[in-house]
Amino acid sequence: GESVGLHLPTLSVQEGDNSIINCAYSNSASDYFIWYKQESGKGPQFIIDIRSNMDKRQGQRVTVLLNKTVKHLSLQIAATQPGDSAVYFCAEEDLTGGGNKLTFGTGTQLKVEL
Amino acid sequence: GAGVSQSPRYKVTKRGQDVALRCDPISGHVSLYWYRQALGQGPEFLTYFNYEAQQDKSGLPNDRFSAERPEGSISTLTIQRTEQRDSAMYRCASSLRQGHEQYFGPGTRLTVT
Numbered sequence: 001g002e003s004v005g006l007h008l009p010t011l012s013v014q015e016g017d018n019s020i021i022n023c024a025y026s027n028s029a030s031d032y033f034i035w036y037k038q039e040s041g042k043g044p045q046f047i048i049d050i051r052s053n054m055d056k057r058q059g060q061r062v063t064v065l066l067n068k069t070v071k072h073l074s075l076q077i078a079a080t081q082p083g084d085s086a087v088y089f090c091a092e093e094d095l096t097g098g099g100n101k102l103t104f105g106t107g108t109q110l111k112v113e114l
Numbered sequence: 115g116a117g118v119s120q121s122p123r124y125k126v127t128k129r130g131q132d133v134a135l136r137c138d139p140i141s142g143h144v145s146l147y148w149y150r151q152a153l154g155q156g157p158e159f160l161t162y163f164n165y166e167a168q169q170d171k172s173g174l175p176n177d178r179f180s181a182e183r184p185e186g187s188i189s190t191l192t193i194q195r196t197e198q199r200d201s202a203m204y205r206c207a208s209s210l211r212q213g214h215e216q217y218f219g220p221g222t223r224l225t226v227t
Binding site for chain 1: 118145147149154155156157158159162169170172173205207212213215216217218219220221
Protein backbone atom coordinates (compact mmCIF):
# COMPACT_ATOMS: atom_id res chain seq x y z
CA GLY A 1 0.00 0.00 0.00
CA GLU A 2 0.94 3.63 -0.23
CA SER A 3 3.17 4.82 2.54
CA VAL A 4 2.36 8.32 3.64
CA GLY A 5 3.45 10.20 6.66
CA LEU A 6 7.19 9.60 6.28
CA HIS A 7 7.91 13.17 7.26
CA LEU A 8 4.51 14.36 8.32
CA PRO A 9 3.70 16.02 11.63
CA THR A 10 2.35 13.31 13.88
CA LEU A 11 -0.27 13.45 16.58
CA SER A 12 -0.46 10.49 18.94
CA VAL A 13 -3.54 10.13 21.14
CA GLN A 14 -4.93 7.49 23.43
CA GLU A 15 -8.05 5.68 22.36
CA GLY A 16 -11.05 7.49 23.77
CA ASP A 17 -9.34 10.86 24.05
CA ASN A 18 -10.23 13.84 21.90
CA SER A 19 -7.97 14.82 19.01
CA ILE A 20 -7.34 18.27 17.63
CA ILE A 21 -5.64 18.66 14.28
CA ASN A 22 -4.67 22.14 13.14
CA CYS A 23 -4.16 23.70 9.77
CA ALA A 24 -3.03 27.12 8.60
CA TYR A 25 -4.33 28.07 5.18
CA SER A 26 -2.74 30.54 2.83
CA ASN A 27 -5.32 32.24 0.65
CA SER A 28 -7.38 34.93 2.35
CA ALA A 29 -9.84 34.73 -0.58
CA SER A 30 -10.66 31.09 0.15
CA ASP A 31 -14.28 30.66 1.12
CA TYR A 32 -14.70 26.90 1.33
CA PHE A 33 -12.71 24.54 3.50
CA ILE A 34 -12.70 20.78 3.74
CA TRP A 35 -11.07 18.14 5.89
CA TYR A 36 -10.07 14.87 4.27
CA LYS A 37 -8.96 11.61 5.85
CA GLN A 38 -6.54 9.42 3.94
CA GLU A 39 -5.82 5.88 5.00
CA SER A 40 -2.82 4.02 3.68
CA GLY A 41 -3.33 2.89 0.10
CA LYS A 42 -6.59 4.77 -0.34
CA GLY A 43 -7.74 8.05 -1.79
CA PRO A 44 -8.70 11.02 0.39
CA GLN A 45 -12.10 10.64 1.99
CA PHE A 46 -14.32 13.64 2.76
CA ILE A 47 -14.94 14.20 6.47
CA ILE A 48 -16.53 17.60 6.88
CA ASP A 49 -16.62 21.00 5.22
CA ILE A 50 -17.31 24.56 6.24
CA ARG A 51 -17.98 27.75 4.34
CA SER A 52 -16.47 31.07 5.25
CA ASN A 53 -19.72 32.51 6.57
CA MET A 54 -19.54 30.05 9.46
CA ASP A 55 -17.00 29.60 12.22
CA LYS A 56 -18.06 26.20 13.48
CA ARG A 57 -19.71 23.13 12.05
CA GLN A 58 -20.39 19.81 13.72
CA GLY A 59 -20.72 16.36 12.30
CA GLN A 60 -20.78 12.94 13.84
CA ARG A 61 -17.90 12.95 16.34
CA VAL A 62 -16.16 15.69 14.37
CA THR A 63 -16.17 19.47 14.63
CA VAL A 64 -14.48 21.94 12.35
CA LEU A 65 -13.56 25.40 13.57
CA LEU A 66 -12.66 28.24 11.27
CA ASN A 67 -10.83 31.41 12.31
CA LYS A 68 -10.61 33.65 9.28
CA THR A 69 -8.78 36.38 11.16
CA VAL A 70 -5.69 34.25 11.55
CA LYS A 71 -6.45 31.89 8.64
CA HIS A 72 -6.65 28.85 10.86
CA LEU A 73 -8.72 25.73 10.61
CA SER A 74 -8.99 22.91 13.10
CA LEU A 75 -10.57 19.49 13.19
CA GLN A 76 -11.69 18.05 16.48
CA ILE A 77 -12.40 14.35 16.76
CA ALA A 78 -14.26 13.23 19.86
CA ALA A 79 -13.58 9.89 21.52
CA THR A 80 -10.86 8.94 19.05
CA GLN A 81 -11.00 5.35 17.85
CA PRO A 82 -8.35 3.10 16.27
CA GLY A 83 -10.17 3.44 12.95
CA ASP A 84 -9.43 7.16 13.03
CA SER A 85 -5.73 6.47 12.47
CA ALA A 86 -4.87 8.07 9.13
CA VAL A 87 -3.36 11.14 7.55
CA TYR A 88 -5.62 14.18 7.72
CA PHE A 89 -5.48 16.99 5.18
CA CYS A 90 -7.19 20.34 5.19
CA ALA A 91 -8.05 21.84 1.82
CA GLU A 92 -9.19 25.28 0.74
CA GLU A 93 -11.04 26.58 -2.29
CA ASP A 94 -11.92 30.00 -3.63
CA LEU A 95 -15.47 29.43 -4.91
CA THR A 96 -16.40 33.02 -5.60
CA GLY A 97 -13.18 33.63 -7.46
CA GLY A 98 -14.38 31.21 -10.08
CA GLY A 99 -11.69 28.70 -9.42
CA ASN A 100 -12.67 25.20 -8.60
CA LYS A 101 -9.50 23.63 -7.40
CA LEU A 102 -8.72 22.40 -3.96
CA THR A 103 -5.42 23.44 -2.47
CA PHE A 104 -4.31 20.93 0.11
CA GLY A 105 -2.25 21.69 3.18
CA THR A 106 0.44 19.56 4.73
CA GLY A 107 -1.08 16.46 6.22
CA THR A 108 -1.02 15.37 9.83
CA GLN A 109 -0.56 11.75 10.74
CA LEU A 110 -2.94 10.73 13.53
CA LYS A 111 -1.92 7.66 15.50
CA VAL A 112 -4.34 6.19 17.98
CA GLU A 113 -2.73 4.20 20.76
CA LEU A 114 -4.68 1.47 22.48
CA GLY B 115 -23.42 2.82 -5.74
CA ALA B 116 -20.03 2.70 -7.41
CA GLY B 117 -17.46 5.29 -6.50
CA VAL B 118 -14.81 6.87 -8.69
CA SER B 119 -12.73 4.25 -10.43
CA GLN B 120 -9.35 4.58 -12.06
CA SER B 121 -7.32 2.31 -14.29
CA PRO B 122 -4.79 0.99 -14.31
CA ARG B 123 -4.08 0.97 -10.59
CA TYR B 124 -0.36 0.56 -11.26
CA LYS B 125 1.60 1.49 -14.36
CA VAL B 126 5.29 0.99 -14.92
CA THR B 127 6.68 2.51 -18.09
CA LYS B 128 10.01 3.30 -19.58
CA ARG B 129 11.23 6.83 -19.95
CA GLY B 130 10.09 8.32 -23.24
CA GLN B 131 6.92 6.27 -23.55
CA ASP B 132 3.42 7.75 -23.57
CA VAL B 133 0.88 6.71 -20.96
CA ALA B 134 -2.86 7.16 -20.69
CA LEU B 135 -4.60 7.09 -17.33
CA ARG B 136 -8.33 6.59 -17.16
CA CYS B 137 -10.90 7.95 -14.73
CA ASP B 138 -14.50 6.82 -14.48
CA PRO B 139 -16.40 9.32 -12.29
CA ILE B 140 -19.50 8.72 -10.23
CA SER B 141 -22.48 8.53 -12.53
CA GLY B 142 -24.19 11.89 -12.89
CA HIS B 143 -21.29 13.92 -11.57
CA VAL B 144 -20.77 17.00 -13.67
CA SER B 145 -17.31 18.00 -12.46
CA LEU B 146 -14.17 15.89 -12.77
CA TYR B 147 -10.75 16.74 -11.43
CA TRP B 148 -7.24 15.40 -11.83
CA TYR B 149 -4.64 15.67 -9.08
CA ARG B 150 -1.12 14.40 -8.56
CA GLN B 151 0.03 13.29 -5.14
CA ALA B 152 3.61 12.84 -4.03
CA LEU B 153 4.43 10.68 -1.04
CA GLY B 154 3.72 12.44 2.22
CA GLN B 155 1.95 15.36 0.58
CA GLY B 156 -1.58 16.36 -0.24
CA PRO B 157 -2.95 16.08 -3.76
CA GLU B 158 -1.86 18.84 -6.14
CA PHE B 159 -4.39 20.15 -8.65
CA LEU B 160 -3.75 19.49 -12.33
CA THR B 161 -6.95 20.21 -14.26
CA TYR B 162 -10.73 19.97 -14.11
CA PHE B 163 -13.78 19.61 -16.32
CA ASN B 164 -17.41 20.57 -16.15
CA TYR B 165 -19.18 18.14 -18.47
CA GLU B 166 -16.85 17.83 -21.47
CA ALA B 167 -15.37 21.31 -21.17
CA GLN B 168 -11.93 21.69 -19.66
CA GLN B 169 -12.33 24.66 -17.34
CA ASP B 170 -8.89 25.04 -15.86
CA LYS B 171 -5.63 23.39 -16.83
CA SER B 172 -3.34 25.71 -14.95
CA GLY B 173 -1.95 22.88 -12.85
CA LEU B 174 -0.64 20.81 -15.72
CA PRO B 175 3.17 20.88 -15.35
CA ASN B 176 4.01 21.28 -19.03
CA ASP B 177 2.71 20.56 -22.51
CA ARG B 178 3.52 16.85 -22.23
CA PHE B 179 0.44 16.58 -20.04
CA SER B 180 -3.05 16.72 -21.51
CA ALA B 181 -6.51 15.61 -20.50
CA GLU B 182 -9.82 15.09 -22.20
CA ARG B 183 -13.37 14.18 -21.32
CA PRO B 184 -15.02 13.98 -24.75
CA GLU B 185 -18.48 12.80 -23.71
CA GLY B 186 -18.63 14.41 -20.31
CA SER B 187 -18.14 11.17 -18.44
CA ILE B 188 -14.90 9.16 -18.61
CA SER B 189 -11.70 11.18 -18.68
CA THR B 190 -8.20 10.35 -19.83
CA LEU B 191 -5.01 11.99 -18.61
CA THR B 192 -2.21 11.51 -21.11
CA ILE B 193 1.47 12.02 -20.44
CA GLN B 194 3.69 12.04 -23.49
CA ARG B 195 7.39 11.23 -23.50
CA THR B 196 7.35 10.32 -19.83
CA GLU B 197 10.22 11.33 -17.58
CA GLN B 198 11.28 9.92 -14.23
CA ARG B 199 10.02 13.06 -12.46
CA ASP B 200 6.50 12.15 -13.67
CA SER B 201 6.48 9.21 -11.25
CA ALA B 202 3.71 9.82 -8.75
CA MET B 203 0.20 8.84 -7.70
CA TYR B 204 -2.35 10.35 -10.05
CA ARG B 205 -5.78 10.80 -8.51
CA CYS B 206 -9.10 11.59 -10.06
CA ALA B 207 -12.06 13.07 -8.22
CA SER B 208 -15.60 13.94 -9.19
CA SER B 209 -18.32 16.09 -7.72
CA LEU B 210 -22.01 16.52 -8.39
CA ARG B 211 -21.26 19.99 -9.64
CA GLN B 212 -18.74 22.72 -9.15
CA GLY B 213 -18.27 23.73 -5.54
CA HIS B 214 -19.57 20.51 -4.07
CA GLU B 215 -17.86 17.72 -2.21
CA GLN B 216 -15.22 15.96 -4.25
CA TYR B 217 -15.01 12.17 -4.14
CA PHE B 218 -11.61 10.72 -4.85
CA GLY B 219 -10.72 7.55 -6.69
CA PRO B 220 -8.08 5.01 -5.61
CA GLY B 221 -5.46 6.53 -7.89
CA THR B 222 -3.01 5.24 -10.48
CA ARG B 223 0.55 4.73 -9.26
CA LEU B 224 2.82 5.67 -12.18
CA THR B 225 6.45 4.63 -12.12
CA VAL B 226 8.75 5.77 -14.90
CA THR B 227 11.97 3.78 -15.10
